[in-house]
Amino acid sequence: MAAILEIEELEVNFRGFRAVDGFSMAVEEGELRVLIGANGAGKTTLMDLITGRTKSTGGKVTFLGDNITNRQEHKIARRGIGRKFQVPSVFKDLTVRENLEVAYTRSLSVWRNLAVRAKPRRVDRQIERALELSSLTEENTNLAGNLSHGQTQWLELGMVLMQNPKLVLLDEPTAGMTALETEKTSEIINSLKGEHSIIVVEHDMTFVRSICEVITVMHLGKKLAEGTVEQIENDPTVIDAYLGSGGITHA
Amino acid sequence: MQLLTRTNLQLAAYGLFIVVVMLLPLFMDVFWLNRISKYLVFGMLGIAISMSWGYAGILNLGQGLFFGFGAYMLAMSLKLASPTSLAQGSDEPVPDFMLWTSEPGAPIDLCCINQGSFLWIPFKEQWFGVAMGLVMPTLIALVLGYAMFRARIAGVYVAILTLALCLLVRLLVIDAQPLINGFNGLTDLGWFTVGGLEFDPYLVETYYLIAIITCLVLIGARWLVNTKVGVVLQAIRDNEERVRYLGYDVAVYKVFFFCISAAIAGLAGMLYVIAAEFASPTFMNIGFSISMVVWAAVGGRWSLLGACLGAILLNVVEATVSETETLVEAWQLIIGAIFLFVVLVMPRGLAGFIQQGADWGLDWLHQRVKERRIR
């Protein structure tokens, strides 16, 4: 199977500090890849590099056969990469429904959107589906700024669903959630699986076990190990660098 | 069908405004109508500010630049249409002030009475002036907006840049004595004429010209913010970065609204010239541009109608106050106090305040209806 995303020797140098340092990884089409690593390992920075938020100082990112290294954010997004941020990022002054409308990105140009009414029927079914999946049907006319933390995270997942990208990057989707909320989140992510390729950063190992196929471990900007849950949990270098510090179950 | 909804109440408010504006001539003499038509023009500026500041989050402190450009473009045409311009000893119209500063022996003709005077030639056609009054502000906004928003300049830097540019152009205008009569501006203008109808500012027709255009702008703006472009723009105001990762080209969206806002300001400038019969560098004073922002803030910058009404009401109050000698001096103080009061007590402006009241009313009503049903 062909790799949808290929990262080769990627590097970023923040005034002498290499937050990502010669990192390589390939993600297959339809795969769900978990990325773990201690705080400051460079996971978020890696996502910033893929999505064009941070410009790399070396290496290459190939997506669907195109070199997308250091391209503009919106162009990378248009190629089909969607993202959920570590700090939940929704539009607080818009209603839940409007958030989902904005995330429906089949038409992106000003001219075409002038012809689109703010509440187009055609999109309604997709919005209903996203609302249902993120359990926000009741709240659909509320301002997003009034949602609870967990609901905000789900709304952002709903937005990713509306955007319908080929590759989804999820940065700690269960951070700050209760056990019950976490369970619900893994349900949502499992339903995204298959249709989309997914990279998810996660600390919670119970959660990882419930969704995971292959894990990549990052340490100090480099790839430390890659393999199944069992392989990783028994890998001495990982235990030395990371699990040994007691970090993997909590952190 | 639920009739009493938020949207329907808003639409009713728009409808009421339009009806009142259209019926006003039944209750007022032409003198007051002329005043009100100027305030409607300011209302249009309120709409322009609401679009750029309220919806797009672009605080433009140099809106006077676009207003002034619109005003000068039409005023140039109307200057050439003035009887005095035809009485300067030539078959072709020449602005009187050009003769005051011309070299001895210079031909009395727009081609070459002074170095820049040829620029006036196409303005002999009134509709060229009208077209330029829309095109120039839009073009400047396009170039300025593109430069700023591509470079991701935002927030207070936009305010500073626009303010500085407006002041710079004001200086250039004042300096251009031979070309556009510098500090004194363009006065003694002819009337705007459409198919034989001369729009004397003290005619009811002139009031209607301005009133209808203002209402059309209001309706058009409302339509625009209700398209998906409007929603995306509000999302940009809320969290610009996030919008980018959805694939939207944020700069293009901002430039688009910046240009629309500039075009509205240019249109307002032209209508002001028709109602007030002059164009002057004072249109580009900082004070004026800041006033516009105050009007919108008081009326409610997140509401097009609110910002429009804020401009009109504050000007009506100002006009009433200035009838009383002692209050004239205090006007600046009064407006400052109103501004502070609104910003502190109702941060969403008058419109936001009323909207909140209406929302409570609606909630209460719906609650009541539910209780009835249960019983």
Ligand SMILES: Nc1ncnc2c1ncn2[C@@H]1O[C@H](COP(=O)(O)OP(=O)(O)OP(=O)(O)O)[C@@H](O)[C@H]1O
């Ligand atoms: N723009 C920047 N300039 C300088 N240093 C940066 C910048 N962005 C990130 N860093 C540094 O890079 C390192 C990696 O940060 P990153 O946020 O990618 O870690 P992470 O693996 O996501 O950690 P966490 O689990 O805490 O989210 C950190 O030491 C951080 O301080």
Ligand SMILES: [Mg+2]
């Ligand atoms: Mg992180």
